Amino acid sequence: MITIDEALDRILSEISAPRGEEVPLLDALGRASAEGIVAQEKVPGFANSAMDGFAVSGAALESGRREFRVVFDIPAGRYVGEPVGPAEAARIMTGAPLPPGVDTVVQVEHTTLDGDVITVEIAPAVGANVRDAGEDVDAGDVIFEPGALLGAAEIGLLAAVGVQRVRVTRRPRVAILATGSELVAPGQPLAPGQIRNSNSYTAYGQVLAAGGDPILLGIARDDLDETRRLLAAALENDVVITSGGVSVGDYDFVKQVQDELGVERRFWGVRTKPGKPMAFGVRGGALVFGVPGNPVAAMVGFELYVRPALLALQGRRDIYRPWFYARSAEPVRPSKDRTEVRRCLLTHDPDGILRFTTTGPQGSGILSSMAGAEALCFVPPEYPGGEVGTELLVTLLGGSAAERPPFQVAH
Numbered sequence: 001m002i003t004i005d006e007a008l009d010r011i012l013s014e015i016s017a018p019r020g021e022e023v024p025l026l027d028a029l030g031r032a033s034a035e036g037i038v039a040q041e042k043v044p045g046f047a048n049s050a051m052d053g054f055a056v057s058g059a060a061l062e063s064g065r066r067e068f069r070v071v072f073d074i075p076a077g078r079y080v081g082e083p084v085g086p087a088e089a090a091r092i093m094t095g096a097p098l099p100p101g102v103d104t105v106v107q108v109e110h111t112t113l114d115g116d117v118i119t120v121e122i123a124p125a126v127g128a129n130v131r132d133a134g135e136d137v138d139a140g141d142v143i144f145e146p147g148a149l150l151g152a153a154e155i156g157l158l159a160a161v162g163v164q165r166v167r168v169t170r171r172p173r174v175a176i177l178a179t180g181s182e183l184v185a186p187g188q189p190l191a192p193g194q195i196r197n198s199n200s201y202t203a204y205g206q207v208l209a210a211g212g213d214p215i216l217l218g219i220a221r222d223d224l225d226e227t228r229r230l231l232a233a234a235l236e237n238d239v240v241i242t243s244g245g246v247s248v249g250d251y252d253f254v255k256q257v258q259d260e261l262g263v264e265r266r267f268w269g270v271r272t273k274p275g276k277p278m279a280f281g282v283r284g285g286a287l288v289f290g291v292p293g294n295p296v297a298a299m300v301g302f303e304l305y306v307r308p309a310l311l312a313l314q315g316r317r318d319i320y321r322p323w324f325y326a327r328s329a330e331p332v333r334p335s336k337d338r339t340e341v342r343r344c345l346l347t348h349d350p351d352g353i354l355r356f357t358t359t360g361p362q363g364s365g366i367l368s369s370m371a372g373a374e375a376l377c378f379v380p381p382e383y384p385g386g387e388v389g390t391e392l393l394v395t396l397l398g399g400s401a402a403e404r405p406p407f408q409v410a411h
């Protein structure tokens with residue numbers, strides 16, 4: 001059995017350059033940019049006032065002048081091309097372009113007005129309260145690298161530089177197939193010995209959250225022909241996730257059917273708890289994941305391996321989760337030969353340092369321990385155990401980070 005790092009290395013080495021497609025700006029939300037984006041317009045496009053006030057010559061202020069005659073009134077959106085003289089001022093609103101001849105704005109609260117003459121009571125520095133042309137983005141600036149996630153700020157920035165259509169990377173199509181004769185969909189009657197299929201639903205949510213396009217292929221009973229038929233259909237997609245059927249039981253057909261269909265195995269089994277019966281292979285361009293059947297193990301398997309793969313397929317660089325070390329609220333017993341992955345909640349100690357508390361029973365079938373969990377904590381195999389306050393690696397169950405967490409390292 002291999003480590004989490006080794007498993008990730010083998011998966012990521014199979015991922016080639018993402019394909020792109022052009023979409024309207026708003027449809028790019030939540031997608032990754034397929035290319036570096038160079039601003040064609042500068043922001044702001046012209047020097048403008050950061051305040052409501054009076055635009056005057058900074059040199060005139062510096063030479064001691066305090067009285068100016070107001071010759072223009074400039075709201076946002078109006079351009080005045082005539083110069084303002086050294087003894088003159090323009091009344092100007094926030095965002096309005098500065099006319100020629102002035103470079104400094106005196107905020108209205110620092111002036112008094114008598115007829116059409118203002119007196120500057122508090123003189124600002126030369127250039128004060130003016131936003132320079134291009135101070136946010138200059139034309140020619142690279143605003144995003146390829147693979148950047150286009151969130152609200154990025155979409156706004158693209159709008160600010162006048163972009164209407166964006167080349168984003170394709171969303172991988174991800175087939176989801178549950179295996180097991182005991183499985184029944186919600187809404188169907190439960191016969192004795194049957195259980196609900198929950199893995200298809202958790203996987204659907206996880207795929208969607210990772211930018212993939214989930215395709216539910218239902219349940220394959222533990223039957224060679226049915227498993228073969230459904231897995232063959234699944235292999236038409238970019239990614240396949242099967243759950244269950246990857247242990248060594250008599251009814252675990254996934255391995256055999258994968259072999260028959262030409263899936264080249266890259267690993268089978270990872271040294272984690274939960275998540276040991278985890279499989280990965282490739283066929284043609286398809287990445288084929290077999291996550292364990294137990295509901296928590298299935299989710300952890302997705303979180304650790306499938307999610308980074310889906311993000312990498314979209315050209316993302318921030319394919320991991322934000323991570324840090326945090327203090328345990330409970331004593332931690334030594335782990336054995338596998339990295340233990342526990343679900344937890346985060347709080348802060350009085351000194352502001354993060355503390356994690358596990359979410360009750362941690363069995364790999366206890367899906368309620370995953371619901372509401374904020375983070376995973378990792379207990380590496382060589383961990384000697386520790387008391388309350390002992391520090392362990394914690395990864396968030398939200399957000400993204402470029403740096404891989406040090407899964408294998410005892411802190």
Ligand code: AMP
Pocket residue numbers: 178179180182183195196197198199200243244245246247249292293294295
């Ligand atoms: P398996 O790896 O197929 O032996 O499955 C391991 C455990 O996970 C068994 O208790 C299965 O009943 C359960 N399981 C498998 N698939 C699912 C599923 N889709 N939803 C919920 N539980 C499942």
Ligand code: MG
Pocket residue numbers: 179180181244245251293
């Ligand atoms: Mg099964």
